[in-house]
Amino acid sequence: MTASAPAQPTNGVPENFTPPHPSLHTNRVLPGFKVSLGFTIAYVSLIVLIPLAALAARPWEHGWAGFWSVLTDGRVLASLRLSFTTAGAAAVLNLFVGTIIAWVLTRYKFPGVKILDAFVDLPFALPTAVAGIALCTLYATNGWVGSLFAPFGIKIAYTPIGIFIALVFVGLPFVVRSVQPVLADFDAEVEEAALTLGAAPWQTAIRVILPGLAPALLTGFSLSMARAVGEYGSVIFIAGNMPYISEITPQLIIIKLQEYDYAGAASVGLIMLLWSIVILAIINAAQMWLFQRGRA
Amino acid sequence: MRARPAEAPKAAGAIGLSLVAVFWLGLIILLPLVTVLFEASKGGIEPFLAAVAEPDTIAAIQLTLLVAAIAVPLNAVFGIAAAWCVTRFEFRGKGLLLTIIDLPFTISPVIAGLVWMLLFGAQGWFGAWLRLNDIHIVFALPGLVLATILVTFPFVARELIPLMNDQGTDEEVAARTLGARGWDIFFRITLPNIKWALLYGVLLCTARAMGEFGAVSVVSGHIRGQTNTLPLQIEILYNQYESVAAFACASILAGLALITLLLKSVLEWRFAGELAANRRH
Numbered sequence: 001m002t003a004s005a006p007a008q009p010t011n012g013v014p015e016n017f018t019p020p021h022p023s024l025h026t027n028r029v030l031p032g033f034k035v036s037l038g039f040t041i042a043y044v045s046l047i048v049l050i051p052l053a054a055l056a057a058r059p060w061e062h063g064w065a066g067f068w069s070v071l072t073d074g075r076v077l078a079s080l081r082l083s084f085t086t087a088g089a090a091a092v093l094n095l096f097v098g099t100i101i102a103w104v105l106t107r108y109k110f111p112g113v114k115i116l117d118a119f120v121d122l123p124f125a126l127p128t129a130v131a132g133i134a135l136c137t138l139y140a141t142n143g144w145v146g147s148l149f150a151p152f153g154i155k156i157a158y159t160p161i162g163i164f165i166a167l168v169f170v171g172l173p174f175v176v177r178s179v180q181p182v183l184a185d186f187d188a189e190v191e192e193a194a195l196t197l198g199a200a201p202w203q204t205a206i207r208v209i210l211p212g213l214a215p216a217l218l219t220g221f222s223l224s225m226a227r228a229v230g231e232y233g234s235v236i237f238i239a240g241n242m243p244y245i246s247e248i249t250p251q252l253i254i255i256k257l258q259e260y261d262y263a264g265a266a267s268v269g270l271i272m273l274l275w276s277i278v279i280l281a282i283i284n285a286a287q288m289w290l291f292q293r294g295r296a
Numbered sequence: 297m298r299a300r301p302a303e304a305p306k307a308a309g310a311i312g313l314s315l316v317a318v319f320w321l322g323l324i325i326l327l328p329l330v331t332v333l334f335e336a337s338k339g340g341i342e343p344f345l346a347a348v349a350e351p352d353t354i355a356a357i358q359l360t361l362l363v364a365a366i367a368v369p370l371n372a373v374f375g376i377a378a379a380w381c382v383t384r385f386e387f388r389g390k391g392l393l394l395t396i397i398d399l400p401f402t403i404s405p406v407i408a409g410l411v412w413m414l415l416f417g418a419q420g421w422f423g424a425w426l427r428l429n430d431i432h433i434v435f436a437l438p439g440l441v442l443a444t445i446l447v448t449f450p451f452v453a454r455e456l457i458p459l460m461n462d463q464g465t466d467e468e469v470a471a472r473t474l475g476a477r478g479w480d481i482f483f484r485i486t487l488p489n490i491k492w493a494l495l496y497g498v499l500l501c502t503a504r505a506m507g508e509f510g511a512v513s514v515v516s517g518h519i520r521g522q523t524n525t526l527p528l529q530i531e532i533l534y535n536q537y538e539s540v541a542a543f544a545c546a547s548i549l550a551g552l553a554l555i556t557l558l559l560k561s562v563l564e565w566r567f568a569g570e571l572a573a574n575r576r577h
Contacts, residue, residue: 029469031478036381043374044396047446051411054421058414097320104317108310109302116318118561122325124500125553125560127507128405129527130546133534134328137335144331145323169324188300201309223401230404232510233527237534250406254514257410262419269410276402280395283402 055273058266070267075243076252080271083249086160087228090167091175094224095217098175105176106183120176123169128233135166136237158240163248166234171224178220182213182290215290219283226279230272329550336547339540347533347541348548355521356529357548362437363512363525364505367444371501372494375452380486383460384468394457397450408446409514412439435517440525443511448501455497456490459571463489492567496560503556507549 059067070076105117123131139146139156146156156162186209194204232250240246249268256265305314336344347353378397382390400408414420416433426433433439467489471481487494509527516523524532526545533542563571 029472030384030465030481031472032380032482033385033387036377037385037387040374040378040381040393043377043449044393047442047449048396048399051415051446054414055407055411097316100313101317101321104305104314107300107302108305108314110304110314116321118557119321119325121557121560122329122553125503125507125556126329127509127527127549127553129509129530130332130507130549130553131328132509133530133542133546134331134335137539138328138331145327169328172324186300191300201307226402230402230406232404232406232513237531250404250510253406253410257413257417257514260419262414262417265410266414269407272404272407276399276404276407280398280402283398284395 052273055266055269059263059270061263066263067267070264071271075247076249076268078244079247079249079252082160082163082245082247083229086163086248087167087171087225087231090164090171090228091221091225093168094171094175095221098172098220098224099179099213099217101172102176102179102183106180120173123171123173128170128231129237131169131234132166132237135162135169135234139165139238157238158242158246160246162238162240163235163246166238167228167231170231170234171228174223174227175217175220178216178223179213182216183209186212212293215286215293218286219290222279222283222286226276226283229275329554332543332546332550335539335543338543343540344544344547347538347544350541352521352524353526353529353541353545356524356526356545359437359440359524360506360526363440363444364502366441367448367505368498368502370445371449372452372498374449375454375456375497376494378453379456379460379490382457384465397453397457400447400450405447405508405510406514408511409443411446412442412515434515435519435523437523439515440512440523443515444505444508447508447511448504451501451504452494452497455493455500455571459490459493460486489570492563492570496563496571499556499559499563503553506552 059070062069101120105113105120136157137143139162141147141150141155141157143157149156154161156165190208191204194208195201199207230250232248235248236251239248239251241248241251249272253265253268253272256262256268305311378393381387382394413434415422416426416439417423418427420434433442467485468481471485476484507527508525509531512525513528513531516525516528518524518528518532520532526549530542530545530549533545
């Protein structure tokens with residue numbers, strides 16, 4: 001309100017009254033605010049905040065130099081490079097194939113498609129250690145799939161290719177499940193209009209549908225990548241765990257812990273935590289984008 | 297606005313895409329499952345039963361159930377409390393709270409174990425004090441429970457928050473205005489409205505709690521018959537080249553995973569409207 005505004009009747013409200021901040025002014029008709037918020041904050045503090053504070057505090061035992069020397073160590077750098085490149089490659093492949101799968105599951109009807117749909121979530125439900133030993137057996141040189149590649153001199157298990165395969169397995173459902181609901185809700189009229197105006201089906205797909213999917217694709221890619229970088233159980237059996245060659249970062253953290261190098265383990269852990277926070281921010285931004293698009 | 301109905305693939309492109317999808321799901325997702333069941337049944341029924349009846353394996357199964365029985369109810373209560381305060385009230389820092397609740401979905405399970413070592417491990421913040429007082433947290437049951445809780449705590453909250461947001465507070469406010477007390481409102485109105493979503497969240501939480509490997513691996517200490525959960529027991533057996541026994545244990549967990557998928561699909565088909573839309577996992 002500006003000073004030039006005409007005087008309003010005050011209805012008995014003192015002239016210098018200012019309403020409380022909107023975030024404090026709530027319609028607390030319902031009970032249980034203090035109890036539920038208190039319990040929630042206590043639980044989150046004990047389970048997440050205090051433990052993460054311990055992680056953030058530990059790397060500085062030997063100062064900034066100690067932290068830096070851990071991160072620039074050749075073995076740590078090699079593991080970070082391996083973890084991020086295999087996770088990125090797996091997420092890119094999942095982005096393409098996952099989108100095709102989501103498309104087929106929402107657009108086509110054929111016998112067994114519902115069952116196929118339910119099985120997409122198997123990597124969420126199957127314990128990672130179970131997936132790990134199954135993939136290792138399958139892709140070993142005497143396994144069902146590994147033996148097909150062995151005659152060409154291609155080893156999959158115990159090499160970075162094996163890590164890549166395991167990360168494709170754990171990441172696939174994230175892309176499918178992010179894209180599927182958006183594709184299912186896509187307005188049929190927009191597509192039909194494009195087709196009626198003479199667009200070829202592939203043009204409709206690329207020019208009309210793909211831009212609408214962009215936020216969901218970003219979400220799926222980020223979730224798939226986040227999971228893949230931190231993945232442990234399904235990878236360690238097939239990875240081979242050779243320092244500098246096939247040793248992933250989570251494995252290196254465990255090795256440092258076993259050597260009682262807590263500060264070193266925490267340094268690498270802190271980098272991975274910061275990475276998780278960044279990717280979470282990207283996912284939240286993508287969700288906002290999707291939400292705004294839905295309202296536009 | 298209406299969605300496009302699904303139809304049988306007729307054009308060459310549609311058939312091609314369908315074949316790609318079926319082939320890839322078969323290769324990447326179904327083949328590992330088939331491998332587990334095939335390897336477990338390779339030796340016939342007797343080696344399978346012998347492997348499952350092994351005392352260390354039985355101890356591992358009991359421990360896995362015990363850890364889940366402690367972690368899941370705690371996370372369910374947390375999920376309800378968090379969803380109640382987040383969806384029923386406005387307060388500062390709500391966005392931050394929601395972000396923290398999402399964090400375990402993106403952090404590595406190894407980090408979820410590591411943080412407990414930094415607190416309670418031999419050289420952790422409280423390590424010396426715990427040793428002095430002869431209290432065991434890591435390499436013992438409490439550590440396994442804490443690591444499991446950290447990995448699984450968002451599952452129930454993440455199902456309930458979007459659903460309770462959509463449902464709004466009209467019914468609860470009406471009950472309150474008519475004089476109903478807090479717990480009456482919760483048990484007579486809120487709980488019946490969210491029961492299927494709660495069950496769904498508990499199901500996902502339980503599946504993850506029983507199958508968790510990375511986080512519990514860090515804090516377990518791998519003491520056979522004492523601190524090995526079933527997934528850790530599988531690792532030990534596999535690394536000792538006891539393949540049949542490892543896959544026998546793995547097939548138990550794979551069976552649980554299939555039951556989880558089945559129940560999840562039933563809930564999704566049967567109660568789609570009563571589960572949260574727009575779910576993330």
